[in-house]
Each structure stands twice: as C-alpha cells, then as structure tokens.
C-alpha cells in the first residue's frame with residue numbers, strides 16, 4: 001500500500017495530495033507556497049478569510065481545476081507545532097484518511113514534510129501515517145445479500161526529504177501494527193456461529209503457516225488426560241469441543257526467556273447456568289477478544305520478526321447451558337491441582353485462563369501477559385477507555401506500561417494488596433472461590449488468575465471495556481477495536 005519517494009509531490013499525477021497545515025505558519029511556506037502560486041494566491045486568500053483552518057484535525061478539500069497535476073488537495077490542520085505528538089499526528093492522519101476513503105480516492109500522495117516538526121526522529125510520524133491509514137481502511141464484514149460497493153485506498157505515495165530507508169521501515173512497522181489490529185477486529189466482530197473454538201484454532205494455524213511458527217492444539221481427550229479440569233468444566237455445557245491453542249515464535253537460537261501471551265478465547269458467553277440477561281447478550285460473541293488481541297500481536301510479530309521468543313496460549317470454549325453444564329456450587333480441580341468452588345458459572349474466564357496459565361508454565365513460559373474480556377466491573381471503573389492491569393511483578397508491569405504508552409493505548413494499574421487475595425480463599429469446600437462478590441470485582445478476578453502464575457512474572461490485562469466500542473471512533477467503526485494488539489507487539493519488540 002505504501003511507497004516512499006524523494007522529489008516533487010506536485011509533479012506527479014495521483015488522485016489526491018495530502019498536505020498538513022500548522023497554526024504557527026502564518027505565511028505559507030514550502031509546498032504550501034508552491035500550491036498557492038499555482039492557484040494564483042487563492043490559498044492565502046482562503047487562509048486569511050479563515051475559510052481554511054489549520055486547527056487540529058480540521059480537513060479541507062480543494063479542487064485544483066487543472067492548475068495542478070492532482071485533481072484534489074486535502075489539507076489537514078495540525079494545530080500548534082509544539083503540541084504535535086505522535087498520538088496527535090496519528091489522529092490527524094486518521095481523520096484525513098477517513099475523508100479519502102469516503103470520497104473513494106484510490107491513489108494519493110502524502111507530503112510528509114508538511115507534517116514534521118523540528119523534533120528529531122521524525123520518521124516515527126511515518127509509522128503514525130501508515131498505522132492510521134490501515135486502521136481507518138478497516139470495514140466490518142457483513143452477511144447481507146447485497147454488499148455495499150466501495151473503492152478503497154490502494155496506493156499511498158509518501159513524499160519526503162527524510163532518509164528514505166528510515167521512513168520505509170517506519171511505514172512497514174505502522175502498516176503491520178494496523179494490519180494486526182484489523183485482524184483482531186475481524187475475529188471479534190465475527191458472529192459466534194462463524195467463530196467457534198474450532199474456527200479460532202484454524203485462524204491461529206493460518207498465522208503459523210503464514211510466518212513459519214509452530215502450531216499445536218490440545219483436543220478434549222488430551223485435556224482429560226492432562227487434567228485440565230477448569231477448562232473442561234466450562235466446556236461441558238456446550239456441544240462445541242474446547243481447544244487449547246498454542247503458537248510458538250522462535251526469535252532466538254534457544255528456547256529461553258519466553259514471553260507468553262495468554263488470551264481468553266471464550267467464543268460465546270451466555271453465562272452458563274448463572275445466565276446473563278438477554279438485552280445485550282449478542283455482544284458476548286466478543287468474549288474471545290483476548291485471544292484476538294494475542295493473535296493480532298502474533299500477526300505483527302510474524303511480519304516484523306523481532307529477536308524474542310514469544311508463545312501464544314489460547315484456551316477456547318463456549319459458555320452455554322445444556323443438561324451437563326457446570327453448576328453453581330460444583331467443585332472442580334484445575335490443571336495445577338488447586339480446587340475451585342464455582343459460585344458463579346458466568347465467572348468462567350478466570351477458570352479457562354487458570355488452566356492456560358498453568359499450561360503456559362509447563363511449556364516453559366518465563367513471563368506471562370494474559371489478556372481477557374474478564375469483568376463487567378472494569379467497565380464500571382474505567383469505562384471503555386482504559387484497559388485495567390494487575391500484576392505480581394513490578395518490572396514486567398513497568399515494561400507493559402511503557403509499551404502501552406508507546407503504542408498509544410490507555411492502561412492503568414489496579415491494586416494487588418494481600419486482603420484482596422484473601423477474598424479468593426472464601427470457599428468452605430475448595431482452595432479458591434471463583435466469585436467472591438461484586439466488590440473489587442476486577443481485582444479479585446485478575447488475582448484469581450495470578451494464583452496460577454505463582455512466582456512467574458505475570459501481568460493481567462482486562463479489556464472487557466476496551467475490546468468493544470459501542471460507537472464509531474476516528475480509527476474505526478463500532479464493534480471490535482483490537483485493543484492491546486499494539487501494546488503486546490510493542491512489548492515483544494522492546495523485550
């Protein structure tokens with residue numbers, strides 16, 4: 001999709017040109033001045049009359065009527081130079097890319113230099129560009145008989161005087177981050193009947209085949225032999241067989257220092273016998289959002305090939321109701337040997353993740369980051385804006401927070417004090433209680449998983465609020481967001 005060129009952006013005939021405008025530039029300079037000249041001073045007039053604004057994220061389209069090679073110029077306001085961060089430029093690119101898509105532009109040129117501040121390492125703005133263009137190109141798959149026909153952007157030529165190789169590299173990184181996120185979005189948006197545990201395993205295998213990773217899956221019979229009582233207990237209520245999906249990416253000679261991503265792959269959560277209300281139950285097809293984020297990150301890792309060992313572990317099941325479904329009050333034995341009293345069958349995520357975390361450790365995980373649409377409580381606490389985190393290891397937590405910052409994703413820590421852990425030991429009959437009550441719900445849910453990480457450094461990310469958006473955003477439509485794909489990928493690249 002992207003190409004880098006040094007040279008005159010105005011000389012080439014492409015459908016449209018994209019130009020950034022800073023508020024500080026009182027008089028047009030560089031390319032903007034050239035455009036103004038070719039348009040007989042029209043641009044300066046528009047700016048003076050405030051018909052054209054350089055306010056942040058304002059987009060103006062101007063037709064050139066044969067005076068320039070390209071037919072249209074899209075100006076995008078960037079606000080004040082001093083305030084332009086990676087995040088803000090990413091948003092500005094997203095807004096302009098949405099306009100281009102809406103107008104069905106197919107080939108465009110971007111005058112990257114008009115977006116640059118005097119800061120060093122400006123090539124990261126090329127990452128912002130590619131990421132934003134790819135993210136905004138995502139369209140939700142529909143199953144309507146009549147599909148809406150819309151042309152999409154095919155070619156984006158980036159004109160710049162910066163080092164071509166550095167810009168190209170940044171574009172590739174941004175493009176992969178965007179593509180990995182879109183991959184996760186598509187998995188989350190797929191209806192439950194199109195995305196069963198078996199389908200999820202197929203998706204994981206496709207990634208493995210595409211990038212030469214090792215793929216394996218545990219079937220129900222093998223789980224029984226190993227004693228994965230927690231995952232099996234959740235799967236009992238469904239006709240769909242559960243899967244424990246594993247992908248290994250070897251970025252080092254030796255299989256050591258293994259960073260493991262564990263993703264909740266609950267392909268539909270009806271709550272089980274502790275059934276959920278009907279109102280928004282259809283949205284519970286998104287309960288494999290953690291698995292989707294992990295697979296999206298593996299997609300990025302496969303494309304960019306960092307020198308780190310990464311292992312994805314995805315426990316996958318449905319949480320339904322039939323005659324053999326798990327019941328409140330049942331006591332189950334997890335792979336670790338710990339027994340669990342199931343007070344609420346809707347607190348199933350922590351059960352399947354318990355076995356997945358133990359299994360990841362058995363497979364040699366040295367660091368574990370689990371990602372899960374785990375609790376409604378995290379939405380109450382942080383809304384759909386921020387992902388909630390909890391940990392047993394300050395250093396790994398710091399690495400994850402830094403990665404989230406670089407990736408431009410909001411992440412906040414929840415407390416992990418001992419009295420919260422005590423709340424998990426409130427069963428009279430088993431080692432752990434899977435649902436110790438509403439209070440501190442996201443904390444106890446996270447720490448429940450932490451019990452199984454034991455002393456392996458571990459961070460839990462609760463994306464129940466952030467994996468799904470009820471409304472459109474600058475970066476994409478409502479529905480699956482691909483939250484934490486870019487954070488996980490950044491963590492792996494920094495590791």
Ligand code: BES
Pocket residue numbers: 269271287344346347348349373374375376377434435437441464465
């Ligand atoms: N999958 C849900 C959590 C969820 C809620 C995800 C809303 C996305 C949006 C999870 O399995 C669940 O049902 N959790 C319960 C736990 C409770 C029973 C202790 C919850 O949050 O209500």
Ligand code: ZN
Pocket residue numbers: 269271319345346347348349
């Ligand atoms: Zn549930």
Ligand code: ZN
Pocket residue numbers: 266269287346348349373374
């Ligand atoms: Zn769930």
